[in-house]
Each structure stands twice: as C-alpha cells, then as structure tokens.
Amino acid sequence: MGSVQQRIIVVALIAAFVLLYLLQPILMPFLTGMLLAYMGDPFADWLEERGLTRRISVVLVFLSLSFMFVLFLLFLIPLLGKQLSLIQEFIPVAVHWLKSTAMPLLEQYTGVEENAFELDAIQKAITGHLSQAGSLAGAIIKEVGQSGMALIGAVINIGLIPVVTFYLLLDWDRLKLKVLSLFPRRYQAKTEALALECDEVLGSFIKGQLLVMLCLSVIYATGLWLVGLKLALLVGLVAGLASIVPYLGAIIGIGAGLLAGWFQFGDWLPLVWIALVFGVGQLLESFALTPLLVGDKIGLHPVTVIFAIMAGGQLAGFVGVLIALPVAAVVMVLLRHLHDYYKDNDEPNTAYLSGRPESDESMDTDQ
Template sequence: MITARNLLISLGLLCLVLLYLLQPILMPFLVGMLLAYLGDPLADAIESKGLSRRIAVSIVFLIFSILFLGLILFLIPLLGRQLEVIREMLPLLIKVFKEQALPVIAQYTGLEIGQFDFETIQKALSGHLKQAGSIASLLIREISQSGMALVSFVVNLGLIPVVTFYMLVDWDHLKIKLLNLFPRKYQAKTEQMAMECDEVLSAFIKGQLLVMLALSVIYATGLWLVGLKLALLVGLLAGLASIVPYLGAIIGIGAGLAAGWFQFTDWLPLVWILSVFIIGQLLESFVLTPLLVGDKIGLHPVTVIFAIMAGGQLFGFTGVLIALPVAAVIMVLLRHVHDYYKDSEMYS
C-alpha cells in the first residue's frame, strides 16, 4: 500500500535524480527563480499601492536590469584596473618579502633562501594578474572557440530575464498550487514549515547579503577617501568575507594595512585605514544587522560555507544555486525532528 510518506520520499528521490540529469540546462531557471524570490517582496509592496501585478513586476524588472548593467559597466572595469595596480606593485612586494621577511623566516625554520626563484614567481604572478585583468575578453575568446558553446551561453543568458519575469508574475499563484499538491491533512504543517524555511532564507539572503553589500560600499568608500589605490578590491574582499562574523574585518584590516604600507610608507594613513574598519564594524553591530537582519533565525556561517561547497562538489554551479534553499529546508526539518524526538516516549 502506497502511503503519503512513501510517496513524498519517492518524489524527493525522483527530484534528486532529475536534478543530477538535467543540471546542464537548469542554470537559467534557478537563477530566474532566485531573482524572482528576491524581487517578490518589492513587487508585492508596489502592487499594494494599487498597481497591477504586471506593472509592479515590470518596475522590479527594470530595477534589476539597471543594477545589473551598472555592475557590468562600472564595477568590472574598476576591478580590472585594481588588478593592474597590484601587478605594478608586485616587484616591490617581492623585494620587501625577499629582503625583510624571508631572512626572519629562514632564521626560525631553517629554510635556505636560495631555494626560492623569485624571478620565476614574479613572472608567473604577473602573467596570472594580467590574464585576470582581461577576464571579459578571455571569457569571450573561450566561448567563441566552440559554436555550440556560444549558442548555449547566449540562450542561457537570454532565458534568465524571461524566466525571472514570468516567475515574478505568477509567484503567488505558484506557491498556492505547490501547497495544494500535498495531502489536505498535511497542508497546514507544510505551510508552517515553508514559512519557517522562508524566514531562514530571508534572514540570510535578504538580510546578511544586504549587510555584506553595505559593508563593501562602506569599506571601499572609506578607503577611497583615505587615498588607498586598492580601495575597491580591499573593500569588496572585506565585505564578502563578512559572511563569517569578524572575518571580513580581519581580512580587510590585514589587506588594507599591507596595501597602505607599500603605498604610503607612513604610519598616519594606516591609522585612518584602521579607523575605516572600526567604523564599519560599529555600523554593522549597531545599525546594519539590527535593521536588515533583526532577530530572525539565520543560517550559521559554517553551515552556509559547507552547503555552498557541498552543492558545488555534487552538482556544479547548479548545486551552488540550490545550496542555501536546501540547507534551509534541511535545518527546518531537523528542528522539527528534534522537537518530535523531545516529545516522544523514547526521550522521556
């Protein structure tokens, strides 16, 4: 006899098999679903002002398009120039490491300085940085070498906005239809667990990611006002690393002080660089996190890192996209299993 539980388990296994088999074509659909999930609250807010759903979705779609084009046209060229600055500073970095740091390391470890071929290391690093600085042209060249790869890339890229638009238009209806697929006696519990999963995801995606973005802007702007040439690169690195509490500040302070020392060779700018990160941490603790995340239940940073790495290892880029939603669902399920166990006779 087929029970509801066996049916759900069978459907779950079938979804995993289909995910594995269809992963080469799932990327635009998953990206579109993610963008629709991020844009749905804004679309609902605009719709509540009396506008139709399609007009609200069109406004959200326009905002996403402007942000994406701004990222492509503004951020990527700036990062390319930052990498060029690092390439120019590389000889000085290697010289300081060779003359000051390496003798100390050799004294305490017993390594022979002659074992390091600094000229080869410098050429290799310069070549990699030069290649990274022209990443757009490299990507176009690699894709254009295969006609089918170029067609697939263009089709996938073109599908993302189409999927995003239609998913946003029908998002609320899709949620109702998915809920109605479950047996009626399980629908209330399923809806409760879905709301808990949404709370976890929103706490991270709509909260923590906004905190990371805000910190990136704060750090990059502050370091730019100080006059640091690598302000954008260091600011973005520190902001992205802030997914783990205090890790972003630690990485940012280390990278910022190192870059500042080689650029200014004076202690006063280093004090200003340190002040930027102190102000950023204060803003995160007392303004950004309470305002954007609040007291919602979020995914633990270690859970996030493991989920993303595991998803990438199992299903490639598709696995990275679904890692956080799956981790949120698993965390909610484990919480309910734990509560069920605590209420069972086995525990008591």
C-alpha cells in the first residue's frame, strides 16, 4: 500500500470517528435500524431462497418485526406496570421484617443501631420512584408542556427506526458489496475474509444470545408463575435480560426471586421451588439453548461484555450501549489477526532457539 493510500485511510478513519462523536444525538434511529436490518437479513435471504423476491421477503420480515414490537407494547408494558404496583405492596412488608427481625439480629452481633440505616426515608424514596414509574402517561404529558420540541424530536427519532430498517433491509446485500468495493482491490479478499469472520462472531453473539435471553425470560417467568410468585413476569424478564452475561441472569434472578418469594409466602418450600426453576433454566441454557442457538464461536469473555457495555455507555450514552458489543466483537477479531500477523513476521534467533548462543559459534569459527 502506497503512502498516499495510507494517508487517505488514516484521514478517513479520523474523520469518521469525529463525525460519529459530533452526530451522537441523531445516530440512535440509524444504529437501531442497522441492528434490526442485520438481524432480519438472514430471514429475508431464507425467504429469497424459497422463490420469493427480495422486496416481498423484506416486507414479510418487516411486518413480522412490527407485529412482535406491537405485541410487546400491548401485552408486556401493562403487565409490567401491574408488577411495579405489586412491588409497592411488598415494600412495607419488607421494611417491617427488617425492623422486627433483621435489625435486632444485626444490632446484637455487630452493634450497629437501627437508626443508622434510616429505613423510613429509604421506603419513602423507593415508593416515590415507583409511583413516578407507574404514572408514565402523566410524566409524558407533563414533559409535553415543558419541552415540546424535545418530545417532537424523540418522536421523530422513533418514527425513523422502521423507515431506516426497511430500506437498509431492502438493500443490505448491495450495501455490503459497495462497502467492500471501497477498499483497494489487492486487499478486498482479505477484507472480505475478515468481514465474514466478524459476521460469524456477531451472528453467534447478537442473534444467538438474544434468542437465548428471550427463551430464558419465558422459562423463568413461566416457572415462577407456576410456583405462584406474584412478581413472576418482572423477575423472569430481568433475569433473562441479564443473561447477556453468562450466569449473571441466574444470580440476579434467584436473588430477586427468593427475596420476593420470602416476603410473599413466608415459607421455605416455595423458595425451594423458585431455586429449582432457575436450576432447570441453567441446565437448559448450558446443554440445549447455548449450544443450539449460539454455538462455541462467540469469543467474547463475560468480563469483556461487561466492560464493553459500561465503556460504551460512558463514552456515548445510549448510542454507545447499542454499538458496544458489535464494536467489541469486531475489535477482538482484528486484534487476533494483528497478533497472528505479528507472530508470523517475527524473526526468531535460530541460534538461541537451538540452545547454542551466537558467541559460541563465532568462537568455534575462529578456532
């Protein structure tokens, strides 16, 4: 690669990063649409292989995504609102248990007084936040009066998501070829190989892990509902979403489930059933869901996942959270190839590796 090409690539990369930083406020609908198009493209390709045109395939996939989103809004959000109201009922019971049982034991063994925790103030703060969360419509109406332009901008951004998704999904294959053609011809084969490897990692993680999270949410929520837990939907959904990091969902879910079960039932037997639900979920995830839906080519360590999400949120807010895992997967692939390139171009000292220093060879030659 010539020096002029290298300078052009460096300038283009710097300009791209600067533009991404400056355009953060308007990137959300485009990145969300890109993610949805990336997830829907395999289904559109599958329909094309069965004789449908690209446009009809995209319309069917787009309608399916829209139906699932509308179903989510109509079914889950009202149920989650009821779950939040149930938490408000549990808070006085939990505070009473802390005052009557837990705090005397803590004061007896550690000497910490009950007043040090200000439980009444904590109860009022939590109840106030839950009340605000439960009256979402009122908060939106209030926001309309205070900052109408900001709300209009948010509505426009949300409305752009389906438009961007549709057109990206329609031209996804052509866009990939156009992006590939931007690279010098001598590097297009290597670039395509790297892109396919990145796609394999991203496909295994994003598409597969999202399906695993969805299945675990259904398993946990259904199992806890059969046990009789009132907060089954909320605990199951949180545990399923937290399963983006291996074992984190089970840890959070079983902790929240046992806590909610103790305050609801006040008996040990339901707690055993709750623990059994999460045990069955972990067995299904380890031996069925992850091998079938994700495979063994993720390549992202759980600590890397946590760091990537937190770093993305810190650097670019919600946009950073959206692109954190795809960027981490691509960077991991590139670093692995860079490391292989570094090792392949390393020229080891053959004399040293053979166990005979060069000085000894020179001495033998002189003799």
